[in-house]
Amino acid sequence: MNFNPVFNIAEICYRLGVRDVVISPGSRNAPLIVSFSRHPKLETYVISDERSAAFIALGMAQKSKSPVVVVSTSGSAGFNYAPAVAEAFFQNIPLIVITADRPPEWIDQRDGQTIHQLNLYGDHVKKSFQCPVDIDNEDAAWHLERNISDAINLATDGPKGPVHINIPFREPFYPSIDEKPQYKLAKTIQKSFTTRQLSSADWANLVDEWNFHKKRLIVVGQNEMSTELDLVLGEVKAKKHIPVIGDTLSNIHPIPEVVKSHDVFIDAIDERTAKELQPDLLITFGKTVLSKGLKKYLRKNKPKAHWHIQQDGLVADTFQSLTRVIPVTPINFFNSVKDIVAKGDHVYSQQWLELHKRAAEFMNEFHASEKFNEFSTVHTILSNLPMSCDIHLANSMVVRYASMIGLSHTHRQIETFCNRGTSGIDGCTSTAVGSALKAKKTTLLITGDMAFFYDRNAFWHQHIPENLRIIVLNNHGGGIFDLIEGPWKLPEKEKYFVTNQPLKAKNLAEEFGLKYYHCASIGGLSKGLGKFWVQDGHAKILEIESSIEVNTEVFKKFKQQAKQLWNQPILGKA
Structure with a gap:
């Protein structure tokens, strides 16, 4: 097998703006692993869990505003990228997904790790590129390189989004130990981009x-x-x-x-x-x-x-x-x-x-007088942030709490992120990890327990960034189902919606080597946050335990009092 066209893939990616490559280990993708890992200017990350790998790549692309490559072997491995691919599609994030594949004649022959990989992600990529299998042929090698350029140019052209490149490899596909990539042989296609202007008539x-x-x-x-x-x-x-x-x-x-x-x-x-x-x-x-x-x-x-x-x-x-x-x-x-x-x-x-100001005053007064609960906890956290940081908000109640409370106009160096493309909880932690890897400042993830434990493999690798801070609001279940209409009146609520769970973040922190803090009061939280923000060479988890029953009581009380505050006309007085 002529490996130069495969080595050229890494060089083309680099020339077109890629700097980071997330690799999921495998065998069929060995030529790609060697190509990217031996490139002197590309940073590679090895993430075994494919779902987590793709979300980490997404977080890196989101933060760096540059295309990021994620590489898998053949079979179901690439399927595990799908949730992150869908998120990237709806958030317009340039994710370059490269899957290794078996030769086409072995599809449907019950060969191992062999599935239908063409158009694997359906309508959730801007385009799927099928590459030739016999790249020893000069025309096929040209076609492969052309596909890589086209894919990256498409991913970074507006609207940005994910692309899928499927590359079948025949055996033998392991390069020799002394194989020396010749990256300078690669040919790229550069694309110029323009900004639209309205015509004078339209304006x-x-x-x-x-x-x-x-x-x-x-x-x-x-x-x-x-x-x-x-x-x-x-x-x-x-x-x-x-x-x-x-x-x-x-x-x-x-x-x-x-x-x-x-x-x-x-x-x-x-x-x-x-x-x-x-x-x-x-x-x-x-x-x-x-x-x-x-x-x-x-x-x-x-x-x-x-x-x-x-x-x-x-x-x-x-x-x-x-x-x-x-x-x-x-x-x-x-x-x-x-x-x-x-x-x-x-x-x-x-x-x-005027409505906004009254609402903000009501918010502050309410939280100052309430007992310990999730909602007030988020209020305290957002009032005690470092001057400069990135905030990732997990889906479910966390992002809703934060949206109600908001950030101050003095938080000029704080940017917020959330996977609202598909609004799932499945990759919130991994996305924050990827973002932290590309950030030069503190990256804070505020998450609920269900989202946190769902994505526990976000830490199953050797790249945990020391600037990562995670606050877990652990009410031991899906508390949102006590707050939205519909589930709360059903007899199946506890077992099938809330799904109570007994886990604590302490064990996970110990398992993956993160510093762990615990809090169960607002006063303790305000005091503990100072130590939590300190950069001391370790990623940190702060677990805040609360009761679903109390959280539900307080939030419903908040909504009721808000309704009473505006139950009469107040406008027309300005």
Whole structure:
């Protein structure tokens, strides 16, 4: 077998921006393992659990904003990448999945580790590339290298996303010990990228429509942190009197007076207030909007016009009111908007802001007076963060708590992440581990016990980053099912939904060599966090145990008091 085309795969990946490769051990992928591991400029990570490996690669790509390669052997190994591939697809993360395969003639012949790997991930990759098997042939070698370039260029072109490269190998496929890769022989295809601009005619139409609508509202979905965006959006917000709504995952918290307590009041306001808050023009950008309450509100109280700003890709009509898609970047759009003379309705802007301020005050007062519980614990954690860190929020109740509470505009060096592409709990820890491997600052994961123990193999390797901090809210079960309507009245709730479990994080910490801390009071938490943040060469776990019953009681009390606070009209006074 001529190994040079396989060695060229690593070089092509490097030339097109790949710096990190996650390898799942196997036999059929031996040529790929040798190719990547012997490359002098690529960093390789060996992760045995394929599901965890793919999520770690996803976290690395998410943090580095660069394509990351993940490599598996043939058979079911590649199937285990599927959850992370789906997450990468819906979050637009450039994950380069390379699976080794058996020769095509051995498919359906009951040969070991042989399955149908062509189009393995279906519609959850931008494209699947099937490579030739006989790469000793010059044309086949050219085709292989062409596929690698095309795949990486496609993954990094907008909208970014995962691609799958399937490469069959015939035996013998183990290079000799003294095989010397000649990486300089590789040929790459470079692709230039452009940024779209609106035509003058399109922009004139937008200006006319903008001037026609007075009550304008901006809603931001999950988004990457950007200082440039914060500056221009903050300027538009202030000069044009436009309320801006952004939950924790929008990462626009550095902008002063962003409405981020909407989940506290949006379900509690009366009909008159709801109508007064109804926008004429809704402007959105970003991915998933976390708040179910906000989505229900805007679907019921539809704007007259809804613009969504997105440079490329499929556009979702989340609020069932979309009237215009603007295919530019948010920075480009708001830099143009700030020069429009027409301002918005100042009273309308103040109405949203007044609700936000009252909700934030209510939140602080409530948590200051409550007994020990999960919700108040998250409030304390977010009030005692280091000045600079990344926060990963696990799915289920953790991300909802954090979204209700929000981050302060003083947290300018804190970015939040969450796997809201598919909203699963299966890879939250592994994603945080991958992100921490590429971060130069503290990476904090706040997670529930079910998500934490589900992904315990996130630590089953030799690459645990010392800047990783994990806070486990352990209520010994799926407490969310006591908080959402439906399950809580069913007799099957405890056994089939909550699924109580007795595990503690201490044993896992000892098994994988992480420092362990325990807490069971708010006072103890405030004191213990200082030691927890210290960088001393060790990853750390802080386990906070609580009761599902108490958590449920406190959260329902919170929602009830919020409802009472806004049970009468309060607007129209600005």
